[in-house]
Every structure is written in structure tokens, then in C-alpha cells.
Amino acid sequence: MGKEAYNDISVVKATKYYTVEEIKQHNKRDDNWLMINGKVYDLSRWAKKHPGGAKILGHYAGEDATDAWTAFHNDKEYVSKFMKALCVGDVKDWEDCETDLKKDFRKLRKYAEDSGLMKINPAFYILHLLHILALEALAYFVVWNWEGSMGAFLVAAVLLATAQAQAGWSQHDYGHMSVFPSHKMNHIFHHIVIGHIKAASSHWWNFRHFQHHAKPNVVTKDPDIDIAYLFLLGDYVPKAWGKKKLGFMPYNFQHSYFFFLGPPLLLPIYFHIENIFFVFKRRDYVDLLMTVTFFYKFFWLYGPYYGGWGAFGLYMFMRFLESHWFTWVTQMSHLPMRVEKDKEEDWFTLQLATTCNVDSTPFNDWFTGHLNFQIEHHLFPTMPRHNLGKIAPLVKSLCKKHNIPYRCSPLFTAFGDVVRMLKKSGEIWYEAYYHG
Structure with a gap:
């Protein structure tokens, strides 16, 4: 069959129409259709090949994924070429899906692109990476100059924890493809920063984090809130668990034991276990190699001063300090917001219902890695973070309008607000469990 004839058949197939209700029926892992810009795509067989993993596609099965797809891809023309083979038709009643809010948000997105807010300032990222390396160098200098004293141990731990926290924000930038125009360069630097500087798996981070962005605070879809055996979040889950007499923790005291089981243990214990399990399960030996280079460097630098166990103690104490920093910053913008089952809302409504901001100051911007602009980051995840504050007033205006x-x-x-949310959720569970 000639190429022209093949193209003619493709055109004929692409003109088949499906209603939104018909598409919604294809909402399973092995029967997954998506709507993007009025087109219908059958991802049932292809989903496992998706670079971001199959789960994130499954979270939008049978739904309009236009704005999610636009938000995650900064190389839309390139990706669109591969999507043509997956297109099975058009959405018959597409205009009925296009609300005023969706149209206004897409205008805002276009403004962000046309005005240069999606372009990076290279100096920002160069200086940020240099200041991380400077903190690491200063930590070693302190240990070397004070000849491995206990005072040097404590000072170095604080400096290293600061470097690690800032490296966490840095790898976040590369992971979201918001630093280089090239996907390849973003991937390379993501491997280096999260692997060699932070001893974690880039693929593990991508697997978790993009699901969180796709459906933040949505029960069974956001892995960041899948912690019910220790903490119950929001209103829905505590009530449901209480009525069914589920769980084994005294959740009515979770706002108190959070200080012992949350920030102190997240990075030192839980993330290590999950990272190791993920890497070996997926046989991700590149990520494993990057992690090995981190530990080789760390013990080579600090082992001569503190011995093997002493260097390990320095590492764990550093992670303990960093874990408090990481936990409070990452959870302050989501846990106090709505935690609920999927309502299949439009992109803008979902992100605003589950995300909040923190005031911008030079310290807050640095301390949080600009995650104090969490709303804008969730709406525009590939936007360079130094531009998030510039789009914020326009996002506020759009919220006010609607x-x-x-x-x-x-x-x-x-x-x-994190503690107050835990207290409220614990009380809801207690009431449902004992009086529901």
C-alpha cells in the first residue's frame, strides 16, 4: 500500500466522532481513552511506554486531559507527532466541554508563553547550583579546619542539610523540565543533582511527583496523601475509615505524634526504603550507580575524620535536619486544603481547590525554593520558578473573576495549618469511629 493511500485511511479514521459520554466509558487501565484538544486518543496498549509512567495516564482515563497535557509538555509539537498514531477520532460535543473558565485559563497560558514567562534566566540556575556546591565545600572545610571535632560535626550537618534542601529544590526544577529547552539536558542534570548530590532515584521521583501534580490531594491517585496507616487527611478519608472501624493508630492524637513520626522519619527512614525498593524492582541500575557515587564521595570525605560509623551518623543527622525542612515546606501548601475522591474537575479548579500559597519574601522564596508560589507552579509546572511571582497577580485576577x-x-x-488540619481530621475520625 502506498504512502498516500495510508495517509488517506488515517484521515478517514480520524473523522470518526464520539460523544463525551461514550468516551467516559473507556476509563479503565486496559481501556483508556483521553480527550485532548477535541481529539480522542486510545492509550490502552501504549500507556506502559509513556515516559511518565502508565499510572498518570490512568488518572485521566475517560476525561478531558487537555490542560494537564499542555501543562506537562514543553515540547508539544514534538510529542504531537507520536500521538497521531493513537488518535481514534474527534469529540462530537467538544464545545459543550469548553467552559468560560477553561477558555480564560488557556488565554492566560498563551499570554505566559507569548510574554516570555516560560523562558529561563540561566544566571539564576547557575548561581543556585553554585551556592549548593559552596555550602558543601564549606561543610568540608569546617570539618578539615576543626580536625573532625564534635563542633565541626554539628556545623557541617547544618551546612550539609541546607545544601541538601536547596539541592532538593534544584532537582525539582530539572525534573519539571523547566531549566533547559532540551529534554535531554534536563534529564542529565536531574540525574546528577538528585542522584550524585542527593542520593535518590530520578525515575522514582518522576513516578511519584507527576502523579501528585496530575491529581493533587485526590484519594487513590496522589501518592503523597497515601499515608492512611499513620495519618488521616482531610474530611472524607477520616470519616470513611472511622465508620468502617479501619486503622490502628489513635488518629485523634495525630496532630501530636506527627512531630515524632512525620518530619523526623520521612527522609531518614521512609524515603530510603522506598527508593531502594523502587530501584531494584525496576532494575534501574543507572540511578543506583548515581546513588553509589554520592555515598562513595561522602564516606571518602568524612570517613577519615569520623570513621565509617561516624560518617554514617553525620549522614543520618543531616537527613534528619533536612527532613524537617522538606516536610513542612512541601506539606504546608497541600495538606490544609481539600482531600477528596476524584471529582473530575477542570485543571484550574482542581489545582486551586487543593493548593495554596505562602507570602513571598526574599527569605521565603529561597527557603521554599519558590514553592511558596505553589498555586502558580501547579498551574504551570514547566514555568521557570523565578517567573512564578510574575504570573501570580494574573492568576489572582482570574480567580476573582470566576x-x-x-x-x-x-x-x-x-x-x-498543617497541625490544625491533622487535629480536625483526627476529631472527624474519632466521632465517626465511636459515634458514627
């Missing part, structure tokens, strides 16, 4: 709450708090108020 009567959507835009929540922003001082830093320590946001920290307190």
Missing part, C-alpha cells in the same frame, strides 16, 4: 478562592498565608501560619 469566584474561586485563592489562599495565601504567612509562612508560620501555613506551618500551623
Whole structure:
């Protein structure tokens, strides 16, 4: 069959129409259709080949994924070429799906692209990476100069924890493809920063984090809230677990034991276990190699001063300090917000219902890696973070126009909101468990 004839058949196939209700029926792992820009794509067999994993595609099965697809891909023309083979038709009643809010948000997206807000300032990222390396060098200098004293141990741990926290924000940038125009360069630097500087797996991070972005705070779809055996979040889960007499923790005290089982243990214990399990399960030996280079460097630098166990103690104490920093910053913008089953909302509504901001100051911006602009980051995940503050006023205006709450708090108020949420959720569980 000639090439022209093949193209003619493709055109005929692409003109088949499906209603939204028909497409919604294809909402299973092995029967997964998506709507993107009025086209219908059958991803049932291809999903496992998706670079971001099959699960993130399954989270939008049978739904309109236009804005999610646009948000995650900064190489849309390139990706679109591969999508043609997966297209099975058009959405018959596409215009009925296009609300005023969706149209206004897409205008805002176009403005961001046309005005250069998706372009990076290379100096910002160069300086950020250099200051991480400077902190690491200073930590070693302190140990070397003070000849491995206990005082040097403590100072070095603080400096290394600071470097690790900032490296966490840095790898986050590369993971979101928001630094280089080239996907390849972003991937390379992501491997280097999260693997060699932070001793973690880039693929593990991608697997977890993009699911979180796709459906934040959505039960069974966001892995960041899948912690019910220790903590119950929001209103829905505590009530459901309480009525079914599920769980073994005294959840009505979770706002208290959070300080012992949350920040202190997340990075030193849980993330290590999950990283190791993920790497060996997936046989991801490149990520494993990068992790090995981190530990080789760390013990080569600090082993001569503190011995093997002493260097290990320095590492774990560093992670203990970093874990508090990481946990409070990453959870302050989501845990106090709605935690619920999937409502199949449009992209803008979902992100605003599950995400909040923290006031912008030079310290807050640095301390949080610009995750204090969590709303804007979730709406535009590939936008360079130094531009998030520039788009924020326009996001606020769009919220005001459509009567959507835009929540922003001082830093320590946001920290307190996490504890207040845990207390409220624990009380809901207790009431449902004993009186429901």
C-alpha cells in the first residue's frame, strides 16, 4: 500500500466522532481513552511506554486531559507527532466541554508563553547550583579546619542539610523540565543533582511527583496523601475509615505524634526504603550507580575524620535536619486544603481547590525554593520558578473573576495549618469511629 493511500485511511479514521459520554466509558487501565484538544486518543496498549509512567495516564482515563497535557509538555509539537498514531477520532460535543473558565485559563497560558514567562534566566540556575556546591565545600572545610571535632560535626550537618534542601529544590526544577529547552539536558542534570548530590532515584521521583501534580490531594491517585496507616487527611478519608472501624493508630492524637513520626522519619527512614525498593524492582541500575557515587564521595570525605560509623551518623543527622525542612515546606501548601475522591474537575479548579500559597519574601522564596508560589507552579509546572511571582497577580485576577478562592498565608501560619488540619481530621475520625 502506498504512502498516500495510508495517509488517506488515517484521515478517514480520524473523522470518526464520539460523544463525551461514550468516551467516559473507556476509563479503565486496559481501556483508556483521553480527550485532548477535541481529539480522542486510545492509550490502552501504549500507556506502559509513556515516559511518565502508565499510572498518570490512568488518572485521566475517560476525561478531558487537555490542560494537564499542555501543562506537562514543553515540547508539544514534538510529542504531537507520536500521538497521531493513537488518535481514534474527534469529540462530537467538544464545545459543550469548553467552559468560560477553561477558555480564560488557556488565554492566560498563551499570554505566559507569548510574554516570555516560560523562558529561563540561566544566571539564576547557575548561581543556585553554585551556592549548593559552596555550602558543601564549606561543610568540608569546617570539618578539615576543626580536625573532625564534635563542633565541626554539628556545623557541617547544618551546612550539609541546607545544601541538601536547596539541592532538593534544584532537582525539582530539572525534573519539571523547566531549566533547559532540551529534554535531554534536563534529564542529565536531574540525574546528577538528585542522584550524585542527593542520593535518590530520578525515575522514582518522576513516578511519584507527576502523579501528585496530575491529581493533587485526590484519594487513590496522589501518592503523597497515601499515608492512611499513620495519618488521616482531610474530611472524607477520616470519616470513611472511622465508620468502617479501619486503622490502628489513635488518629485523634495525630496532630501530636506527627512531630515524632512525620518530619523526623520521612527522609531518614521512609524515603530510603522506598527508593531502594523502587530501584531494584525496576532494575534501574543507572540511578543506583548515581546513588553509589554520592555515598562513595561522602564516606571518602568524612570517613577519615569520623570513621565509617561516624560518617554514617553525620549522614543520618543531616537527613534528619533536612527532613524537617522538606516536610513542612512541601506539606504546608497541600495538606490544609481539600482531600477528596476524584471529582473530575477542570485543571484550574482542581489545582486551586487543593493548593495554596505562602507570602513571598526574599527569605521565603529561597527557603521554599519558590514553592511558596505553589498555586502558580501547579498551574504551570514547566514555568521557570523565578517567573512564578510574575504570573501570580494574573492568576489572582482570574480567580476573582470566576469566584474561586485563592489562599495565601504567612509562612508560620501555613506551618500551623498543617497541625490544625491533622487535629480536625483526627476529631472527624474519632466521632465517626465511636459515634458514627
